[in-house]
Amino acid sequence: MGLSPKTSEKIAFSLLILATLTVTGFVLIILAYIILNGYGAISIEFLTQMPNRMMTAGGIYPAIVGTIALITGSMLVALPVGIMAAIYLNEYAGESRTTWLIEMAINNLAGTPSVVFGLFGLALFVKYFGFGPSILSASLTLALLILPVIIRATEEALLTVPNEYRESSLALGVSKWQTIRYAVLPAAIPGVVTGSVLSIGRVAGETAPILFTGAVYFLPRMPDSIYSQFMALPYHLFVLSTAGTNVSETRPIQYGTALVLLIIVLGLNLVAVLIRRHYRNKLKI
Amino acid sequence: MTESVQNVSQPQIEVENLNLWYGEKQALKNISMQIPKNSVTALIGPSGCGKSTFIRCLNRMNDLIKNCRIEGKVSIEGRDIYGQDVDVVELRKEVGMVFQKPNPFPMSIYDNVAYGPRIHGASKKDLDGIVEQALRSAAIWEETSDRLKSPALSLSGGQQQRLCIARTLAVKPRTILFDEPTSALDPISTSRIEDLIMNLKKDYTIVIVTHNMQQAARISDYTGFFLMGELIEFGQTRQIFHNPQEKSTEDYITGRFG
Amino acid sequence: MFSRNSKEKGIESVLFVISTLTVAILFLICLFLFRDGLLLFKETSLLDFLTGKFWYPTSVNEQFGLVPLFLGSLLVTVGAILFSVPLGVASAIYISEIAHPKVADFLKPFIEILAGVPSVVYGFFGLVVLVPLMQETFNLPTGQTALTGSIMLGIMALPTIVTISEDAISSVPGTLRQGSLALGATRWQTIYKVIIPAAISGISAAVMLGVGRAIGETMVVLMVTGNAAIIPSFPGGFLDPVRTMTATIALEMGEVPQGSDHFHALFAVGSVLFIITFLVNLVADSIKKKYRFKVS
Numbered sequence: 001m002g003l004s005p006k007t008s009e010k011i012a013f014s015l016l017i018l019a020t021l022t023v024t025g026f027v028l029i030i031l032a033y034i035i036l037n038g039y040g041a042i043s044i045e046f047l048t049q050m051p052n053r054m055m056t057a058g059g060i061y062p063a064i065v066g067t068i069a070l071i072t073g074s075m076l077v078a079l080p081v082g083i084m085a086a087i088y089l090n091e092y093a094g095e096s097r098t099t100w101l102i103e104m105a106i107n108n109l110a111g112t113p114s115v116v117f118g119l120f121g122l123a124l125f126v127k128y129f130g131f132g133p134s135i136l137s138a139s140l141t142l143a144l145l146i147l148p149v150i151i152r153a154t155e156e157a158l159l160t161v162p163n164e165y166r167e168s169s170l171a172l173g174v175s176k177w178q179t180i181r182y183a184v185l186p187a188a189i190p191g192v193v194t195g196s197v198l199s200i201g202r203v204a205g206e207t208a209p210i211l212f213t214g215a216v217y218f219l220p221r222m223p224d225s226i227y228s229q230f231m232a233l234p235y236h237l238f239v240l241s242t243a244g245t246n247v248s249e250t251r252p253i254q255y256g257t258a259l260v261l262l263i264i265v266l267g268l269n270l271v272a273v274l275i276r277r278h279y280r281n282k283l284k285i
Numbered sequence: 286m287t288e289s290v291q292n293v294s295q296p297q298i299e300v301e302n303l304n305l306w307y308g309e310k311q312a313l314k315n316i317s318m319q320i321p322k323n324s325v326t327a328l329i330g331p332s333g334c335g336k337s338t339f340i341r342c343l344n345r346m347n348d349l350i351k352n353c354r355i356e357g358k359v360s361i362e363g364r365d366i367y368g369q370d371v372d373v374v375e376l377r378k379e380v381g382m383v384f385q386k387p388n389p390f391p392m393s394i395y396d397n398v399a400y401g402p403r404i405h406g407a408s409k410k411d412l413d414g415i416v417e418q419a420l421r422s423a424a425i426w427e428e429t430s431d432r433l434k435s436p437a438l439s440l441s442g443g444q445q446q447r448l449c450i451a452r453t454l455a456v457k458p459r460t461i462l463f464d465e466p467t468s469a470l471d472p473i474s475t476s477r478i479e480d481l482i483m484n485l486k487k488d489y490t491i492v493i494v495t496h497n498m499q500q501a502a503r504i505s506d507y508t509g510f511f512l513m514g515e516l517i518e519f520g521q522t523r524q525i526f527h528n529p530q531e532k533s534t535e536d537y538i539t540g541r542f543g
Numbered sequence: 544m545f546s547r548n549s550k551e552k553g554i555e556s557v558l559f560v561i562s563t564l565t566v567a568i569l570f571l572i573c574l575f576l577f578r579d580g581l582l583l584f585k586e587t588s589l590l591d592f593l594t595g596k597f598w599y600p601t602s603v604n605e606q607f608g609l610v611p612l613f614l615g616s617l618l619v620t621v622g623a624i625l626f627s628v629p630l631g632v633a634s635a636i637y638i639s640e641i642a643h644p645k646v647a648d649f650l651k652p653f654i655e656i657l658a659g660v661p662s663v664v665y666g667f668f669g670l671v672v673l674v675p676l677m678q679e680t681f682n683l684p685t686g687q688t689a690l691t692g693s694i695m696l697g698i699m700a701l702p703t704i705v706t707i708s709e710d711a712i713s714s715v716p717g718t719l720r721q722g723s724l725a726l727g728a729t730r731w732q733t734i735y736k737v738i739i740p741a742a743i744s745g746i747s748a749a750v751m752l753g754v755g756r757a758i759g760e761t762m763v764v765l766m767v768t769g770n771a772a773i774i775p776s777f778p779g780g781f782l783d784p785v786r787t788m789t790a791t792i793a794l795e796m797g798e799v800p801q802g803s804d805h806f807h808a809l810f811a812v813g814s815v816l817f818i819i820t821f822l823v824n825l826v827a828d829s830i831k832k833k834y835r836f837k838v839s
Contacts, residue, residue: 009731013641019633020642020650023705026698027656030668081561088558094351102562105569111824112572112817113759115789119796119813123575127801144568151565164388168449171344172401172456173378175547177554182404187391205661208761208789212796234663234762241667242766251671258667262660269659273652374547 031262038259041252047260051218056249060257062219066135066230067264069223070210071203073139074146079196081143082150089151090158091180110148115208117145122212133214136226141209146199153195157188190279194272201268205261207234217243233261297322297460297490298343303357305338305347312338314514316357320507325482325491327501327522330511331537336494339511340462343492344380345373361460378405381458385465387445389437389452394429397437397448401456415455423451424481443474450481461485463493467500479504498538502526510534576817579810583607586804592811598772598786600795600805607808609815611774615689615785616758618775619768622693623700623757628750630697631704635746638705639712640734651709658702666766669695674767681782687769690781695763700753707752711745712738744830751827759820761789770794788816 003011049059085102093099121141131137161184169179207215215235223230237257240250298320305313313335320326328336341347342359345366359366366376378401389397398416399407407415416433420426425447429440437448446466453461463482467475482491483504495501501508502522509519510531518525518534529535583592587607595608634654638647669691678686715738723733739746769784772791776783792809799805 005729005732009729012731012735016633016637016641019630020637023630023634023654023701024650026701027653030660030665030698031656033668033672034664081564084558085562085565088555088562092555092558093562098563101566105565107828108569108821108824109565111755111759111820111827113761113789113820115759115761115792116572116576116813116817116820119792119810120572120575122796123579123810124571128575147565147568162388164384164386165390167346167349168382168384168388168390168452169400170349171346171377171382171384172453173374173376173381173458174401174404175374175551177551178404182400183390201659205663207661207663208793211793234661237667238663238762238766241670254667254671258664262664265661266656266659269656372548 034255034258034262038255038257038262041256042259046256051253056246056253060233060236060253060260062222063231063233063236063257064260065222066215066232067204067234069135069230070139070142070232071200073135073226074142074203075196075200077140077143078147078150078199082147083154083192085147086151086154086158087180087185090155091176091184106148106151109144110152113208114145114206115211117141118209118212120144121209126213132227133212133216133229134227135214135223135230138210138213138215138230138232139226141213142203142206145206145209146202149199149202150195153198154188154192157191157195158184160191161187190275194276197268197272197275201265201272204268205234205265207238210235233257233264237261295322296320297362298492299358299360299363300342301358301360303339303342303359304355305335305342306352306354307350308352312514313342316516318509318516318519320490320492322490323486323488324506325486325493325504326507326509327505328492328494328509328511329496329498329501329537330517332496334511335514336509336511337464339516340382340464340492340494343460343462344377344382346382348373378456379458380460380462381453381456382462382464383446383449383453383466386469387442387449389440389445389448391436391438393434394437394440394448395433398451398455400452405456419451419455420448422454422485423447424477424484425451441474443470443477446470446474446478447481450478454485458489460490460492463491463495465494465496468496475500498526510537512537572817576810576814579807580814581807581811583804583807583811587808592808596774598791600799600808605804607804607811609788609812611772612786612788612791612812613815614775615768615772616787616789618689618777618780618785619692619696619764619787620754620757622690622781623696624750624754626693626697627700627704627753631701631749631753632708632746634701635705635708635712636734636739639709640730640738651706654705655702657698658706660699662699662760662762663766665695665699666763669763669767683782685769685784687767687784688782689768689775689785692764692768692785692787693781695767696757696760699760699763700756703756704749704753707749708742708746711742711749714745715741744833748827748830751823751830755820755823755827758823759789759816761793765790765793788812792816 046059047064048061050061052058089099089102118141121137125131125137125140126133165183165187166179169183170176174182210232214229215232216229217239219229219231237254240257241247241254296319300316300318303313303316304311316339328340330336338347342355343361347353347355355367361380364371390400395416398419399412402412402415417426420429425444428444437445440448467478470478479500482493485491493505505522507520508522508525510517510525512533518529518531525534526538529538592607592609594610595606596610597606597608598611599606638650642650673691673694674686676686677683677688677691719737719741720733723737724730728736764787768787768790770786770790771784772786775785792813795805796809799809
């Protein structure tokens with residue numbers, strides 16, 4: 001068109017800036033909205049009391065406990081399995097059909113929708129293994145969901161360990177496994193921790209996988225075993241904001257729950273960033 | 286004279302017709318060599334000549350490389366190290382190695398030296414003694430005795446390299462391989478390590494790869510010259526430097542190429 | 544010595560077996576989804592399922608037609624991509640080519656925050672903010688529409704698209720950039736004539752991953768798209784409620800009797816979803832491999 005290159009560059013750059021401002025605007029608006037509306041609802045009572053008056057008042061204590069139970073359960077399973085699988089892939093596996101198959105499986109697990117994990121958890125853990133809708137079934141389902149995340153994070157951490165550590169340990173007459181155990185893993189710990197913290201955030205925020213594996217709207221009493229059903233923060237927020245009869249009456253509780261969830265998840269993300277930075281600086285000396 | 290008698294009776298390392306391939310490419314051609322006990326042997330030659338590849342055959346570090354194939358015989362203290370019943374891990378305890386780049390683990394000075402003995406089952410109460418002994422032998426005890434718990438990476442490059450030597454000594458090998466140990470260091474650190482190597486000779490058999498001919502001339506008793514995967518010439522250092530038998534050795538030593 | 548070697552071998556074998564668990568899990572997912580899904584076809588033919596225009600799972604004359612759900616997912620996903628790709632790629636260009644490095648270092652993690660927000664929080668935000676806004680703006684009977692879902696999904700997909708596009712753009716060699724500038728091209732001409740074409744496969748991989756993320760997302764669409772299982776029109780359907788495949792499973796699985804046709808139908812929908820995301824990821828993966836090859 002008739003525009004000079006200089007003018008069209010100006011227009012183009014303004015549009016790019018506008019797009020970036022829009023994207024950052026989304027971040028700001030979503031955070032600000034939840035924080036400003038939610039912060040009034042949060043109090044010690046809100047965090048430590050049972051819900052009451054048909055969920056229209058009281059706290060979210062059981063949902064917090066449920067979410068912590070899910071985090072603990074799923075990490076107990078996914079962390080050792082994920083780390084060991086990553087060690088095999090990065091330290092032992094050569095190029096073979098089996099390795100290719102494993103890598104392919106991890107990629108696909110990472111891309112599988114969370115609701116499909118929910119269906120699978122229902123079919124395998126709830127029905128086939130007979131664990132019923134329970135903390136156990138939901139934790140195992142979530143463990144499968146974060147397994148690829150932990151494997152990838154650990155593999156990346158192992159990749160950043162300089163080969164010299166392996167060589168010099170082996171040259172000291174230390175066996176391969178001992179080398180991995182005493183020289184490679186300690187150096188990879190920061191990366192593994194970062195990945196794990198991020199997956200804790202994922203577990204805390206996921207809703208679809210727990211819909212059919214044991215999350216409930218209301219508990220008459222606290223869960224007392226891994227076979228109990230449970231309340232969880234994301235499910236609590238979902239039900240209150242969509243299915244309740246008093247959707248507008250419980251609005252403050254919804255905002256409060258959303259904020260607690262956001263604080264947990266983003267807080268964990270922040271922790272992950274800080275860990276990474278801490279170790280990066282430490283390695284610089 | 287006694288030295289030469291000893292050579293004949295008891296070579297520490299004996300290599301016969303060693304060939305090595307990386308995939309299709311042959312990197313070592315028909316190497317034969319006898320390395321006497323309690324001596325320093327320097328391996329020189331232009332980069333890519335195979336000297337580093339060769340030294341890594343002596344503690345089987347080449348095993349880690351995919352597609353690496355070896356033929357021929359390497360004996361250390363009379364034992365074929367590529368034999369069927371050889372435990373590579375045990376072999377590497379007896380044949381230590383110090384690398385080009387100082388590479389201490391990201392742990393304390395103490396833990397670096399204790400790393401090997403600890404894994405090999407040294408008791409807690411022996412450990413302090415082993416660490417001190419190794420640091421003394423590597424001539425770095427004076428500098429580190431008051432800060433054993435500080436991170437090894439806080440040491441200077443030259444100190445790190447002596448720490449790596451101490452780490453190797455702590456495992457109590459009888460042979461030590463040095464793969465260009467001073468090429469990343471300043472001249473002062475270099476000369477300290479050269480002194481150290483000459484001192485270690487009375488207790489250990491030492492093989493050192495270097496691209497620095499003055500270094501080879503200064504510290505070694507025997508010298509081998511490598512070119513394009515072949516051992517061109519091997520003999521007493523004095524003879525190699527003053528009276529080389531081969532034209533290419535002379536060219537290299539006098540700086541006409543490489 | 545023998546014992547140490549066998550211990551080493553033993554450890555390697557254990558690690559190997561554990562890493563093959565991933566393959567076993569994938570296999571089990573296929574097995575359990577397809578097993579329950581295939582049971583549907585005792586009652587309904589595969590063709591009727593794939594081409595059926597009506598999803599009436601609870602009427603006396605139950606019908607399990609995938610078409611409205613599939614088109615619902617498609618519509619919402621297409622909308623999300625149309626919304627997020629221009630925004631995301633433009634931001635990626637700004638961050639890697641124009642912004643001051645310090646600004647870029649701030650913007651990247653800031654936009655990454657979006658990736659950490661749980662989907663149910665997006666759904667909640669959409670419900671309380673965007674739904675009423677849509678209703679007023681377009682004067683609709685309900686603000687729960689395909690477009691509402693598209694916008695929320697688009698925002699969710701932004702961090703993926705920005706991060707991966709940014710990677711692709713920054714890995715374009717500086718020599719190409721300097722070469723173009725040296726010929727007297729402006730920075731903008733350099734960006735759209737040289738850099739974007741060089742980064743295009745990386746950007747397409749980003750788009751594919753965004754598609755995969757959007758098509759598999761459940762909570763947001765469940766909460767803001769109204770969940771009406773009718774075949775949407777195009778493009779007017781953006782302002783009507785729609786029902787996606789994921790939302791259908793989430794909405795109905797809680798109430799169906801196990802072992803019923805309806806139960807099996809939901810597993811069949813899950814199988815279709817699984818296959819679609821499988822293919823999308825495969826494509827994204829192969830694009831990514833090609834692009835890595837090109838760069839190196």
